[in-house]
Amino acid sequence: MERLETGIHAGRLSPAEYDDNFSDLHPRLDKHEALVASDRCYFCYDAPCMTACPTSIDIPLFIRQISTGNPIGSAKTIFDQNILGGMCARVCPTEELCEQACVRNTAEEKPVEIGRLQRYATDAAMNAGKQFYSRAASTGKKIAVIGAGPAGLAAAHRLAVKGHDVVIYDAKPKSGGLNEYGIATYKSVDDFAQKEVDYVLSIGGIEVKNGQLLGRDFSLSDLQAQYDAVFLGIGLAGVNALKVDGESLPGVEDAVDFIAKLRQSGDKGTVAIGRRVVVLGGGMTAIDAAVQAKLLGAEEVTICYRRGKEYMNASEFEQDLAASKGVIIRHWLAPKSIVAKNGAVAGIEVEYTALAEGRLVTTGETGVIAADQIFKAIGQTFEASGLGALRTEAGRIAIDGEGRTSIEGVWxxxxxxxxxxxLTVSAVAQGRDAAESINRVLAAGLQPAVAVA
Incomplete structure (x- = not known):
């Protein structure tokens, strides 16, 4: 067992404990369970659950198809709107979207398990190798997609179905974006992210070039000169800084890097973790990092969030999950400085916060939490070079209702x-809808001019 000076080391648990800790959070329903769960749906004609879904999946229809013994047909209903429906069934905050809108809630009952039913159907189709789409006749048009994450994959698939040729450029060695690198391991087991990528690419007409970074290996203007249209699905590559003393000390890490390292590790026992871990932030990344730190064998894991529980971006379900794993969540605490000992992290000094006339302020009261490892999960930022004169607003790319940017031919x-x-599901919806917009523009250019009398 390798022990580091900071108290951070690997191999805290036995192989069996790692396997158990990182097993599937919500195992797939079996046939009987799916039939029972689907039978609880009222099949509402106005379907508030469908309205709550960013991809507008016909939820009553796909559940009815399951209830009548047609999971493959159900999968097609899902994939027609969301080709990444398998991953969305695993990672979507259904408790805040479709399941929260379920009318069962009005009777103070448990909502229909829409997410697990969606997984049941999509897994059935993917495991059977069932493909529902074939490419239309070639249009002769080529589209560049930057980013092989949910938005880029959804756009590429829809464009390929329309008969266009697509080339995806991605900076990472593997495709999938946050589905591959950015979610908790226990939410997507058995290399499902790559299986889904393979399923999406099997439509044909899509070439992927990994290890290609915008601004380093090519620019937006380079692609504009080579392709008929460009779609940008580049995500958020930067991480906000704490801007406190000690941030560069050994033991202070970005939570997104930790999650990615754990996702790519074939042996969880090789991933080093501290004995006392502090996670800064209140979103999904903070929860994923904290829970997985605990599952790796950290004795004490504390989330510090600068506001109250009601302001946390992480859903109540995720907060409860963290608490059930032994994670301590403390509110109204802001980082003040990192405490060092022998050149490494020994703790974090925090300052209490409060709201004064609607503004967050510090009270002057401080304290220290012992820690040998600190994860920063305080938000990611948009960082991309090579975009030329593309208009941004509030640190993001400005688009219209169809996903068009300020540069013609770029979505x-x-x-x-x-x-x-x-949200993965929102990214899928935006990629899909941008692809439809691109197709309309390209199709209009292919049509012969109408003779004017």
């Missing part, structure tokens, strides 16, 4: 755009 979607909400 964008996902977390990188203004109004993005950091």
């Amino acid at each position: 964008a979607g996902g977390d990188c755009v203004l109004g993005g909400d950091d």
Whole structure:
């Protein structure tokens, strides 16, 4: 067992404990469970659950198809709107979207398990190798997609179905974006992210070039000269800084890097973790980092958030999950400085906060939390070079209702755009809709001019 000076080391647990800790959070329903769950749906004609879904999946229809013993047909209903429906079934905050809108809630009952039913159907189709789409006749048009995350993959698939040729450029060695690198391991087991990428690409007509970074290996103007249209799904590559003393000390890490390292590790026992861990932030990344730190064997994990519980971006379900794993969540605390000992992290000095006339202020009261490892999960930022004169607003790419940017022939979607909400399902919807817009523009250019009498 390798022990580091900071108290951070690997191999805290046995192989069996790692396997158990990182097993599937919500195992797939079996056939009987799916039939029972689907039978609880009222099949509402006005379907508030469908309205709550960013991709507008016909939820009553796909559940009815399951209830009548047709999971493959159900999967097609899902994929017609969301080709990444398998991953969305695993990572979507359904408790805040479709399931929150379920009318069962009005009777103070448990909502229909829409997410698990969606997984049941999509898994059935993917495991059977069932493909629902074939490419239209070639249009002769080529589109560049930057980013192989949810938005880029959704756009590429829809464009390929329309008969266009697509080339995806992605900076990472593997495709999938946050689905591959940015979610908790226990939410997507058995390399599902890559299986889904393979399923999406199997439509044909899509080439992926990994290890290609915008601003380093090519620019937007380079692609404009080579392609008929460009879609930007570049996500958020930067991480906000704490801007406190000691931030560069060994033991202070970005939570997104920690999650990615854990996701890519074939052996969880090789991932080093501290004995006392502090996570700064209140969103999904903070929860994912904190829970997984605990699952790796950290004795004490504390989330510090500068506002109250009601302001946390993480859903109540995720907060409860963290608490159930032994994570301590403390509110109204802001980082003041990192405490060092022997050149490494020994703790974090925090200052209490409060709201004064609607503004967050510090009270002057401080304290120290012992820690040998600190994860920063205080938000990601848009960072991209090579975009030329592309207009941005509030630190994101500005787009219209169809995903069009300020540059003709360039569309964008996902977390990188203004109004993005950091949800996989929303990124899929924006990629899909931008693809439809691109297709309309290209199709109009292919049509012969109408003779004027």
